[in-house]
Amino acid sequence: MYHKQIFKSRAELDQAFATQVASQLQTVIDANGKASIAFSGGSTPKGFFAALSNQDIAWDKVTVTLADERWVDFDDSNSNTRLLSENLLTNNAAKATLFPLKLDGELNERAVVKLNELAGNDVLPLDIVILGMGEDGHTASLFPCSKEIREGLDQGAAPGLLKVVPGSAPFDRISFNFNALVQASHLYLHLVGESKMQVLDQAIANENSMEMPIRAFLHHTSKTIDVFWAE
Ligand SMILES: O=C(O)[C@H](O)[C@@H](O)[C@H](O)[C@H](O)COP(=O)(O)O
DSSP: OEEEEEESSHHHHHHHHHHHHHHHHHHHHHHHSOEEEEEOOSSTTHHHHHHHHTOOSOGGGEEEEESEEESSOTTSTTOHHHHHHHHTSSGGGGGSEEOOSOOSSOOSHHHHHHHHHHHHHHTOSOSEEEEOOOTTSOBTTBOTTSTTHHHHHOTTSOSOEEEEOOSSSSSOEEEEOHHHHHTSSEEEEEEESHHHHHHHHHHHTOOOTTTSTTHHHHTOSSOOEEEEEEO
C-alpha cells in the first residue's frame, strides 16, 4: 500500500519531511532508547538531509546507515557514505552514529558475510527507511536488470545485505534486501520532478516487481509506504 503526499515545492517537502522523520526518530528513542534509520543516496535527498541535520533530537541515540552503497572509497564523489557524511552528519546530527556499508578491500563473499554479521548486531531491524527510485523503477540497489534481483526481492529471505552487480548502472553495490527494508516501522519513498511522477504512475499501474522493484513496496498488502513528492 502507498499514501501519496504532494508538496508545493521541494523546499516545503524537505522541511516537512525532516520535521516528521525527526519526530518519529525521537518517538522511537523515547520508547526503545535508540533508533536506526537507512537513507538512500542519489541527487534527491540533499535538501532533506540539510533540513534533518538541524532537527533537535537525541541524535547520539541514532544509528544512521544507507539502504545501499556503491563499492567505492569514501573520498569518491559517488560514495553514498560521503554524501551522508557531508550533508546529514553535520550540525545537530553530527552526534549520530554512522553504520557504513563499505568495508576496505573487495566486495566478495567474505565481505558480505561480515557486513551481515555487523548489520545484525548493530542496525537491524531498521526503524525508518527512506527509499529513492530510479527511472527504471529500481530502489536501493534492487535493480531489475541485475541477476541478483530475485534474491533481493525474495520475501522468504532473512533480512540482510547482498551484493548486486547492476547491468544499467556503474559500480558493484551492497544493498539491503527487500525484507530488511520493508520491516521498518516507517517506510518512505522520496521523489522529485515530473519524470519520477510518471515512473511512479507506471509502477502503481502494475504489480510485476521483477520489472520494477519499487512495486514490491507500493503493492505490499500490509505495509504502507509514504510517498513524498514535489515538482
Ligand atoms: O545509491 C543510489 O543511487 C540510491 O540508493 C538509488 O536507489 C537512488 O535512490 C535512486 O537511483 C534515485 O536517485 P536520484 O535521487 O539521483 O534520482
